[in-house]
Amino acid sequence: MLEDLLSAAILVFNWQTLIAISLGTIVGLMIGAIPGLSATMGMALLSPFTFFVDPLVGIPFLIGLFKGGTFGGSVSAILIGTPGTAANAATLLDGYEMRKKGKAGDAILGALHASLVGDFFGTVALIFGAPALALIAIKFGPLEFFSLILFSLTMICYVSGPSLAKGVLAATMGLLFALIGTDPLGGTPRLTFGLLELQGGLNVIALVTGLFGITEVLIQIEKFGPIEKAKNFSKDVYLSSIKENISLVSKHLRTIIRSSMIGTFIGALPGIGSETSPWVAYGLAKRASKKPENFGKGSLDGVLAPEAANNAVCGAAMIPMLVFGIPGDIVTAILMSALIAQGLQPGPFLIVEHREVIYGLFMSVLFATFALYIFGRLTLRWWMKILTIPPALLYSLIVAFCVVGTYSVKTSSFDLAVMFVFGVIGYIFRKLDIALAPMLLAFVLAKILEESLRRGLVMVDGNLMAILQRPIAATILFLTLLVLITFAIIEFKKRKNSKT
Amino acid sequence: MKKLSLIAFVPFLLSTFLPIFSANAGDYPDRPISIAACYPPGGGVDRNLRMVERVASKYLGQSLLPQYKTGGSGTVAMQYIKAASPDGYELAICDNGGAIIAPIAQGLDLGAKDFTPIAQVSFVPWIMTAGANSGYKSMDDFISAAKASDGKMAIEISDIATSDHYGWLLLLKEAGISPSNFKWNPHGGGGPKMRAILAGEGDLFYDDAGEIEGYVKAGELIPLAVASNSRLAQFPDVPTMKELGYNVVAGSSVAIYGPPGLPADMVSVLQNAMNEIKEDPALLKAFELTLQDPTTFVVDEFAEAYENDWSNAGELLKAALAN
Missing domain, CATH: 3.40.190.10 (Periplasmic binding protein-like II)
Structure with missing residues (x-):
């Protein structure tokens, strides 16, 4: 196997492939950093071009794009409080707080280092553990997915801020908003008020850019007086040296490793990795932390956890696609169609019949990890310059980016209306001290939660108890209960202590 | 300030990706034709759209502009095209699942008469x-x-x-x-x-x-x-349902539709172009790469198959859903 990898390394180590990876990473970083534009969309738009070039040029380009885009989203989450995609929203919780405290450099460099470790984990799992992880992944039917999503929803406990009740309120509203659209089983439109545009459901990008981007702009506008007064803005572009940051981050190695493992495992399950794992990693990091009260107020752990997790997904998500030909989400679907267009049919024979190309692919996934680090690092100083833009100009630019990004997803002006409506909803929530994260988390997970439960119930003839007969699902449900009970006990003790 | 103007330039650059329409009068088509895909980028519908779009301008004299009107299992694009004006500049591309089956399943007010069938780009049998x-x-x-x-x-x-x-x-x-x-x-x-x-x-x-x-x-x-008319090259030993005595042809097809009431001369301009597109070497190459059968790119016989599908699917699915 190592021999194969080495000979593949030589195959991949040519200038075309390296340029393809580098270019993909750079484009990904830029697309990811722009609110509303996501790596997914970039890949979809650019994938047709890869049909007509050598497999070890086109596909590495897309992989670079995927990885770059996944990290790029954290740049805007940390620096301007607007996550590029739903996958980076968890990074915002503490990343943006760190930036407010003048620690943007630590946050963003830490995010890069965490991404590097996470990415490496996912890649190693892909190269060495693919068959084993795939065997677990294939056991995940609808009821297993339902249990896992239910478990992920308990993370609301950890992202609700000071008031759990308000967090649950926000989450419930997120669930309700997710019901708008078309019934996934019957196909009947529901809660659409007769609007054709609502039949596809609310666009998650419009929701994210509205809730975070537009809301933040509205909050900031309050602070603007006459133009002269707005001159006192932060120019804190200090970026510590790599050495300093590594020694800072290495104190949090436990968080990074745990989160990388979470990202790798959830990433290997088709379809739910990038949007679920950052939240689970964040919640579990807070749970394990000695200072959970710092989360949401600029805790470095709160940045490292989601970033390690979402980049670990990049490599792992390719496992079910390559081994079984089952793509989980649009990103892997695009990669798969690029592979098929090159005559590489994913499935049981892929690795046997196309050993050279697949090991070449593995090596380019590994190279992309380093390309991500190199170009991420090189462009950081450049991203930090965002902080020197005067607020009035910066926030107008954010609105412009949010509009362009959201519009371009489906070229729909209705989505823009949705974005602004959620901007206002977000503003009201923030004024009432209701956390926004639970709403987004619930919204993102609700669709899979509902679908997997309802499909699962059809298959077991509506007998809910059948879940307990499935070992994986039952175990996850047990863990869910455990998290809820321990959380309740801790909260109860806290209240008791504060009373005495 | 130089750097700032550079940043401000990015949204402008992005906006150039978005469609630009001109409004000059002249022979059809005298401006780009927008075509609404019913699913997001990346799937089979999108792939077929891109293959056709790549070579379309050669035969149409104008380019096809892909748009994405996704949602409702494909029905959002179909309802959009039903309501579009039949000026020849709005088309839709969708599979039979989104164009025919989902509208019936969702009980939508859509029928064979609500679209003008132009061409079936590909058909993959079950x-x-x-x-x-x-x-x-x-x-x-x-x-x-x-x-x-x-x-x-x-x-x-x-x-x-x-x-x-x-x-x-x-x-x-x-x-x-x-x-x-x-x-x-x-x-x-x-x-x-x-x-x-x-x-x-x-x-x-x-x-x-x-x-x-x-x-x-x-x-x-x-x-x-x-479920096809003839055996497949990949599985020469597997009989067709027809051979076994069951007259069933079923699969997933991707087709291009216009709004209802699209004038016949425009339909023939589009169909003539499609007849040329399906012979284009670049398209044939793309079909080969994606394992699609180029003989399933059907223009002239498509309308009949389309009518049949509507009547069969209506009857069978309504009965199945009633259960």
Whole structure:
């Protein structure tokens, strides 16, 4: 196997492939950093071009794009409080707080280092553990997915801020908003008020850019007086040296490793990795932390956890696609169609019949990890310059980016209306001290939660108890209960202590 | 300030990706034609759209501008095209699942008359496939088990009222077996459906040749019959349903539609271009790469097949949904 990898390394180590990876990473970083534009969309738009070039040029380009885009989203989450995609929203919780405290450099460099470790984990799992992880992944039917999503929803406990009740309120509203659209089983439109545009459901990008981007702009506008007064803005572009940051981050190695493992495992399950794992990693990091009260107020752990997790997904998500030909989400679907267009049919024979190309692919996934680090690092100083833009100009630019990004997803002006409506909803929530994260988390997970439960119930003839007969699902449900009970006990003790 | 203007330039640059329309009068088409894809970028509909779009301007004199009107299992784009003005500058591309089957399943006010069929770009037939350990070795095995079934025999489908479900219903109608003999397990897509079979949780499903080829070679799946007019190159030993006495042709097709009432001269301009596009070497090459059969790119005979599908699907799916 190592021999194969080495000979593949030589195959991949040519200038075309390296340029393809580098270019993909750079484009990904830029697309990811722009609110509303996501790596997914970039890949979809650019994938047709890869049909007509050598497999070890086109596909590495897309992989670079995927990885770059996944990290790029954290740049805007940390620096301007607007996550590029739903996958980076968890990074915002503490990343943006760190930036407010003048620690943007630590946050963003830490995010890069965490991404590097996470990415490496996912890649190693892909190269060495693919068959084993795939065997677990294939056991995940609808009821297993339902249990896992239910478990992920308990993370609301950890992202609700000071008031759990308000967090649950926000989450419930997120669930309700997710019901708008078309019934996934019957196909009947529901809660659409007769609007054709609502039949596809609310666009998650419009929701994210509205809730975070537009809301933040509205909050900031309050602070603007006459133009002269707005001159006192932060120019804190200090970026510590790599050495300093590594020694800072290495104190949090436990968080990074745990989160990388979470990202790798959830990433290997088709379809739910990038949007679920950052939240689970964040919640579990807070749970394990000695200072959970710092989360949401600029805790470095709160940045490292989601970033390690979402980049670990990049490599792992390719496992079910390559081994079984089952793509989980649009990103892997695009990669798969690029592979098929090159005559590489994913499935049981892929690795046997196309050993050279697949090991070449593995090596380019590994190279992309380093390309991500190199170009991420090189462009950081450049991203930090965002902080020197005067607020009035910066926030107008954010609105412009949010509009362009959201519009371009489906070229729909209705989505823009949705974005602004959620901007206002977000503003009201923030004024009432209701956390926004639970709403987004619930919204993102609700669709899979509902679908997997309802499909699962059809298959077991509506007998809910059948879940307990499935070992994986039952175990996850047990863990869910455990998290809820321990959380309740801790909260109860806290209240008791504060009373005495 | 130089750097600032550079940053401000980015949204402007992005906006150039978005469609720009001109409004000059002249012979049709004198400006780009927008074409609404019913699913997001990256899937089969999008892939076919990109293949056609790549070469279309050569034969149309104008380019096709892909738009994405996604949602409602494809019906959002179809309702959009129904309401579009028949000026020849608005088209839609969708598969039969989104254009015909989902509207019926969702009880929408859509029918054959609401679209103008232009051309079928591709058709991929369903293959009835069984898991290796299911005990089904031939179509006869299935039929005899199906006749004796008491409603517990399970069939794995993408979803209730999707094109594979419809394909099963066509076969059952031909075979004179009631759909209520079965338990229909909806998985929410082709990938999850395949997963259930590979994990041994299901026995029977419809899938296309590209998806099952590797597993058939590995001995994990057994193809029983193909729902097409002729046998497939990948599986020369697998009989068609027609050969076995069941007149069923079913699969997933991608087609281009116009709004209702599109003038006949515009339809013929579009169809003439399509007839040339389907012979284009670049398109043929792309079909070969994506394992699609170029003879399924059908222009002139498409309208008839389209009408038939509407009437058959309407009858069968409404009955199935009523259960």
